[in-house]
Amino acid sequence: MLDQVGTCTHRDCLALRIHDGAFSAMDLTARHPCTGELLSTVKFMVQTLAAAGELQRELTYDGLRTAEAKGNKGGRRPAVPADKTGDVRTAYLGGQSIASLAREHDVSRGAIRTAIADLLPEYTAADLDAPAPELPVVLDMPGKVADFLRATELEPAERVALGQGVAVRRGQGHTRRVSTTPDVHRRLLDRCQPLDNATAIPA
Template sequence: MTSFMVQTLAATGGLQREFTYDGLRATEAKFSKGGRRPVPADKTADVRVAYLEGRSIAALDRDYGVSRGAIRTAVADLVTDRTAIEGDAPAPELPVTLGMPGKVADFLRTAELEPAERAALDQGVTVRRGQGYTLLVTAVPAVHHRLLARCQPLDGGPGLPAVPAQRKARRECVNRVSTLTP
């Protein structure tokens, strides 16, 4: 029974391929090329100018009656020029969620923090793991880097004893934050 079903499905796939090839041959016989219609040659310059003036690709495809892919092809070399025209302002940093070991979070809660750092810690989500916990902190990379810098005393130093468990927790935090761009 199963082999009959497999043979039937294989035969159906073969028919679909034949229908596809028949359609392609019929299109070739009419001397027309398959695929999306390109932007008309006499309208390409107009499309490019409109794009540089700030018109969206969706608006251009409605105006010229072609697909968005055709508009994108017509303005492909202008995409980088438009972003340069729009300004040299850096892209805004997006918030990132990182797990902070509980020992590091406990240390930071007792430290003097800036308002953005304090807000990131206060809004963190606690996730229990074994006997400890991880605090999921969502903030922009710059805040993560500042929080990490404030954890420096956990490594110990002149006049400060290092607690091995806290040092290990800080190293975990360093590994997670180091994956972010500064």
């Protein structure tokens, strides 16, 4: 199978590479220049990855079978049935604890908390007029751009986002993987305007 994949990718001038990590520079279709066969290192890497995946599947199946033999059912525990929600809420208001309600209805404590969420002390009604919070977005910026920004005067949120970024090696260069809100990304991009007229910056 590996030889067939290698033949197709070689014939069509395609490359098959590991996306990220320590082996990201390895071409999984590399061939020996004289014999034309797949390199032994490539075969070893693919076979090792396949064996690791098979071992992980076996361990998962063994764990599931062991849990099943002990009477444990896999997957999420059921939620409180709709026809029982009223009883659960009444019992909670009557002083019954979440733990005892979970045991009584054979559900998790989280399921009980979901059923009585608006009755909990920490519950606060959502402000329907409030805008939805921005979710963080992960972007990779060239390493030279990250170096430029580090030498620039930044706002606290911008500096924290840049400082918490992760350096990712890319051949001889690197990028910085930054996770923050779109607003902070836009502000960082605005600070890169002095680079617009400069020569293209490599990673």
